[in-house]
Amino acid sequence: MRDLAMEQAWEGDVMDMTLRCPKCGSTHVETRDRARRFGGALGAIAGTTSGVVLAVSGAEIGLLAGPVGALLGAAAGVVIEGIVGGAAGCAAGARLGTAIDRNILHNYRCDSCGHAYGGKST
Template sequence: MCIQCPQCGSTRITTRDLGKKVGGATGVIAGGVTGWTSAVTGARVGMTVGLMGGPAVIALGCVAGALVGGLVGAATGGVAGAKIGSVLDQRVLDNLECVVCEHVFSAPE
Protein backbone atom coordinates (compact mmCIF):
# COMPACT_ATOMS: atom_id res chain seq x y z
CA MET A 1 0.00 0.00 0.00
CA CYS A 2 1.34 3.38 -0.98
CA ILE A 3 0.80 6.11 1.60
CA GLN A 4 -0.25 9.51 0.30
CA CYS A 5 -0.22 12.86 2.03
CA PRO A 6 -3.78 13.78 2.99
CA GLN A 7 -3.05 17.45 2.29
CA CYS A 8 -1.30 17.47 -1.11
CA GLY A 9 -1.57 13.85 -2.31
CA SER A 10 2.20 13.34 -2.65
CA THR A 11 3.68 9.88 -2.15
CA ARG A 12 7.03 11.31 -0.99
CA ILE A 13 6.57 10.47 2.69
CA THR A 14 9.21 10.05 5.40
CA THR A 15 9.00 8.83 8.99
CA ARG A 16 9.92 11.11 11.87
CA ASP A 17 10.54 8.43 14.56
CA LEU A 18 10.54 10.96 17.42
CA GLY A 19 9.30 8.44 19.98
CA LYS A 20 11.98 5.95 19.00
CA LYS A 21 14.75 8.56 19.27
CA VAL A 22 13.60 9.98 22.60
CA GLY A 23 12.83 6.53 24.02
CA GLY A 24 16.22 5.22 22.97
CA ALA A 25 18.11 8.18 24.47
CA THR A 26 16.13 7.99 27.71
CA GLY A 27 16.68 4.25 27.90
CA VAL A 28 20.43 4.63 27.39
CA ILE A 29 20.67 7.12 30.26
CA ALA A 30 18.40 5.20 32.63
CA GLY A 31 19.96 1.84 31.76
CA GLY A 32 23.48 3.21 32.12
CA VAL A 33 22.78 4.67 35.55
CA THR A 34 21.05 1.49 36.71
CA GLY A 35 23.82 -0.71 35.31
CA TRP A 36 26.52 1.46 36.87
CA THR A 37 24.81 1.41 40.27
CA SER A 38 24.34 -2.35 40.16
CA ALA A 39 27.95 -2.84 39.07
CA VAL A 40 29.26 -0.65 41.89
CA THR A 41 27.26 -2.70 44.37
CA GLY A 42 28.64 -5.88 42.85
CA ALA A 43 32.15 -4.43 42.92
CA ARG A 44 31.86 -3.89 46.67
CA VAL A 45 31.03 -7.53 47.11
CA GLY A 46 33.89 -8.45 44.78
CA MET A 47 36.29 -6.34 46.81
CA THR A 48 35.42 -8.25 49.92
CA VAL A 49 35.85 -11.59 48.21
CA GLY A 50 39.00 -10.55 46.32
CA LEU A 51 40.96 -9.27 49.29
CA MET A 52 43.38 -12.15 48.79
CA GLY A 53 44.47 -10.81 45.39
CA GLY A 54 45.87 -7.56 46.70
CA PRO A 55 45.02 -3.90 46.11
CA ALA A 56 45.72 -3.91 42.36
CA VAL A 57 43.34 -6.80 41.70
CA ILE A 58 40.65 -5.21 43.84
CA ALA A 59 40.91 -1.83 42.07
CA LEU A 60 40.97 -3.38 38.61
CA GLY A 61 37.96 -5.56 39.39
CA CYS A 62 35.98 -2.61 40.72
CA VAL A 63 36.64 -0.38 37.71
CA ALA A 64 36.08 -3.14 35.15
CA GLY A 65 32.88 -4.27 36.84
CA ALA A 66 31.46 -0.76 36.99
CA LEU A 67 32.31 -0.01 33.34
CA VAL A 68 30.94 -3.27 32.00
CA GLY A 69 27.79 -2.94 34.10
CA GLY A 70 27.24 0.61 32.89
CA LEU A 71 27.73 -0.30 29.24
CA VAL A 72 25.51 -3.38 29.38
CA GLY A 73 22.82 -1.41 31.22
CA ALA A 74 22.99 1.43 28.70
CA ALA A 75 22.73 -0.94 25.73
CA THR A 76 19.83 -2.85 27.25
CA GLY A 77 18.01 0.33 28.26
CA GLY A 78 18.56 1.88 24.84
CA VAL A 79 17.07 -1.08 23.01
CA ALA A 80 14.08 -1.27 25.36
CA GLY A 81 13.48 2.48 25.13
CA ALA A 82 13.67 2.43 21.34
CA LYS A 83 11.15 -0.43 21.16
CA ILE A 84 8.70 1.41 23.42
CA GLY A 85 9.21 4.63 21.45
CA SER A 86 8.60 2.78 18.19
CA VAL A 87 5.23 1.55 19.48
CA LEU A 88 4.36 5.12 20.49
CA ASP A 89 5.31 6.31 17.01
CA GLN A 90 2.98 3.80 15.39
CA ARG A 91 -0.01 4.14 17.70
CA VAL A 92 0.02 7.58 19.32
CA LEU A 93 2.21 10.13 17.57
CA ASP A 94 1.90 11.66 14.11
CA ASN A 95 4.92 9.81 12.73
CA LEU A 96 4.71 10.53 8.99
CA GLU A 97 5.78 13.73 7.26
CA CYS A 98 5.26 14.79 3.67
CA VAL A 99 8.53 15.81 2.02
CA VAL A 100 6.70 18.13 -0.39
CA CYS A 101 4.39 20.18 1.88
CA GLU A 102 5.84 19.20 5.32
CA HIS A 103 2.41 18.11 6.59
CA VAL A 104 2.65 15.77 9.61
CA PHE A 105 0.10 12.97 9.96
CA SER A 106 -0.53 9.41 11.19
CA ALA A 107 -0.63 6.33 9.01
CA PRO A 108 -4.10 5.43 7.79
CA GLU A 109 -5.57 2.38 9.50
Protein backbone atom coordinates in the same frame (compact mmCIF):
# COMPACT_ATOMS: atom_id res chain seq x y z
CA MET B 1 9.69 -9.30 -21.89
CA ARG B 2 11.68 -10.27 -18.87
CA ASP B 3 12.66 -6.69 -18.22
CA LEU B 4 9.06 -5.55 -18.42
CA ALA B 5 7.96 -8.16 -15.91
CA MET B 6 10.77 -7.12 -13.56
CA GLU B 7 9.81 -3.51 -13.84
CA GLN B 8 6.18 -4.21 -13.09
CA ALA B 9 7.06 -6.27 -10.05
CA TRP B 10 9.37 -3.53 -8.87
CA GLU B 11 6.77 -0.83 -9.34
CA GLY B 12 4.24 -2.90 -7.47
CA ASP B 13 6.64 -3.16 -4.61
CA VAL B 14 7.23 0.55 -4.54
CA MET B 15 3.50 1.21 -4.51
CA ASP B 16 3.22 -0.81 -1.34
CA MET B 17 6.29 0.67 0.30
CA THR B 18 5.82 4.31 -0.63
CA LEU B 19 4.25 6.52 1.95
CA ARG B 20 1.59 8.80 0.62
CA CYS B 21 0.17 11.86 2.24
CA PRO B 22 -3.51 11.17 3.00
CA LYS B 23 -4.29 14.84 2.45
CA CYS B 24 -2.66 15.71 -0.88
CA GLY B 25 -1.43 12.31 -2.09
CA SER B 26 2.19 13.45 -2.32
CA THR B 27 4.89 10.82 -1.94
CA HIS B 28 7.25 13.32 -0.32
CA VAL B 29 6.58 12.05 3.15
CA GLU B 30 9.23 11.75 5.80
CA THR B 31 9.28 9.58 8.88
CA ARG B 32 10.20 11.46 11.99
CA ASP B 33 10.78 8.65 14.48
CA ARG B 34 11.32 11.24 17.18
CA ALA B 35 10.25 9.08 20.07
CA ARG B 36 12.23 6.12 18.77
CA ARG B 37 15.48 8.10 18.62
CA PHE B 38 14.79 9.82 21.91
CA GLY B 39 13.77 6.56 23.55
CA GLY B 40 16.88 4.82 22.31
CA ALA B 41 19.17 7.54 23.62
CA LEU B 42 17.29 7.76 26.90
CA GLY B 43 17.27 3.99 27.26
CA ALA B 44 21.00 3.83 26.63
CA ILE B 45 21.65 6.43 29.31
CA ALA B 46 19.26 4.81 31.77
CA GLY B 47 20.64 1.36 31.04
CA THR B 48 24.25 2.49 31.40
CA THR B 49 23.47 4.36 34.60
CA SER B 50 21.66 1.45 36.18
CA GLY B 51 24.48 -0.81 35.01
CA VAL B 52 27.04 1.43 36.69
CA VAL B 53 24.92 1.57 39.84
CA LEU B 54 24.79 -2.21 39.88
CA ALA B 55 28.55 -2.32 39.39
CA VAL B 56 29.12 0.13 42.25
CA SER B 57 26.96 -1.92 44.59
CA GLY B 58 28.98 -4.90 43.44
CA ALA B 59 32.11 -3.04 44.41
CA GLU B 60 30.69 -2.46 47.90
CA ILE B 61 30.23 -6.19 48.26
CA GLY B 62 33.72 -6.59 46.89
CA LEU B 63 35.06 -4.42 49.72
CA LEU B 64 34.55 -7.40 51.99
CA ALA B 65 37.09 -9.24 49.85
CA GLY B 66 39.58 -6.42 50.20
CA PRO B 67 40.32 -3.10 48.48
CA VAL B 68 42.11 -4.67 45.51
CA GLY B 69 39.20 -6.97 44.82
CA ALA B 70 36.81 -4.04 45.09
CA LEU B 71 38.84 -1.99 42.64
CA LEU B 72 39.09 -4.78 40.09
CA GLY B 73 35.47 -5.72 40.58
CA ALA B 74 34.33 -2.15 40.14
CA ALA B 75 36.41 -1.53 37.02
CA ALA B 76 35.27 -4.72 35.33
CA GLY B 77 31.73 -4.25 36.58
CA VAL B 78 31.42 -0.69 35.29
CA VAL B 79 32.63 -1.67 31.83
CA ILE B 80 30.58 -4.84 31.50
CA GLU B 81 27.41 -3.68 33.23
CA GLY B 82 27.63 -0.33 31.50
CA ILE B 83 27.87 -1.86 28.04
CA VAL B 84 25.24 -4.54 28.67
CA GLY B 85 22.91 -2.15 30.44
CA GLY B 86 23.37 0.51 27.78
CA ALA B 87 22.66 -1.87 24.91
CA ALA B 88 19.64 -3.40 26.64
CA GLY B 89 18.34 0.02 27.62
CA CYS B 90 18.81 1.36 24.11
CA ALA B 91 16.90 -1.55 22.58
CA ALA B 92 14.10 -1.28 25.13
CA GLY B 93 13.92 2.48 24.76
CA ALA B 94 13.87 2.29 20.97
CA ARG B 95 11.09 -0.29 21.09
CA LEU B 96 9.06 1.83 23.45
CA GLY B 97 9.75 4.90 21.34
CA THR B 98 8.56 3.12 18.19
CA ALA B 99 5.31 2.28 19.96
CA ILE B 100 4.92 5.91 20.99
CA ASP B 101 5.68 7.05 17.44
CA ARG B 102 3.08 4.72 15.99
CA ASN B 103 0.31 5.20 18.49
CA ILE B 104 0.65 8.64 20.00
CA LEU B 105 2.75 10.96 17.86
CA HIS B 106 2.17 11.98 14.29
CA ASN B 107 5.14 10.07 12.97
CA TYR B 108 4.80 11.08 9.32
CA ARG B 109 5.02 14.51 7.86
CA CYS B 110 4.26 15.54 4.29
CA ASP B 111 6.92 17.74 2.70
CA SER B 112 4.46 19.10 0.17
CA CYS B 113 1.64 20.35 2.37
CA GLY B 114 3.10 19.93 5.87
CA HIS B 115 0.33 17.58 6.96
CA ALA B 116 1.42 15.38 9.88
CA TYR B 117 -0.30 12.10 10.55
CA GLY B 118 0.05 8.86 12.43
CA GLY B 119 1.68 5.66 11.21
CA LYS B 120 -1.60 3.88 10.60
CA SER B 121 -2.86 5.68 7.53
CA THR B 122 -6.47 4.63 7.37
